[in-house]
Amino acid sequence: DAGVTQSPTHLIKTRGQQVTLRCSPISGHKSVSWYQQVLGQGPQFIFQYYEKEERGRGNFPDRFSARQFPNYSSELNVNALLLGDSALYLCASSFVPRDRPNYGYTFGSGTRLTVV
């Protein structure tokens, strides 16, 4: 079974540019969440999408946006990149926003974004 797949794996962008990161959830999973993991820290919640609708948003500026497609894949967009946006961006999927009984997500390996 394919897990959560993210593309690209690595990306280098210049300050002020825009970037789009992509995520394909596990087959059958309808909920996708995005997290930002800065080096040396734990992941921080950015968004959760379910059935193509935004269900929750973390404490991130409006430069961050996302969408979910009919096939449940998702894109995360970041505009006007700052040096501080350099991080590992993680996508996680689950069948519904909160799967029972495990309540856990399955994370992808992430996209390493470097802003120079």
Place this chain on the structure above:
Amino acid sequence: QQQVKQSPQSLIVQKGGISIINCAYENTAFDYFPWYQQFPGKGPALLIAIRPDVSEKKEGRFTISFNKSAKQFSLHIMDSQPGDSATYFCAASIMIQGAQKLVFGQGTRLTINP
């Protein structure tokens, strides 16, 4: 306060020893507490999780101890092996307006010496 505090930041344990990582939280609305294991270049992988109505959960060499009154929980890794060397994150889950949000601790880099 939606924070989870994790300690220690790094831990070195001899092979066969017990690794112990501690976490504390403030928000009583958290209702699920998972632990994740992360290897370099990989995303976090769910290791074991507990609900606050349970005081202990054991899966193989991994045990979560949960103290609801103290708002603390810990991960114990018995018979630690070099393959356990990784970064471990505790987390706490909260549902906000239909979305599940995981709040992660800062992480513990565990090294198991052979």
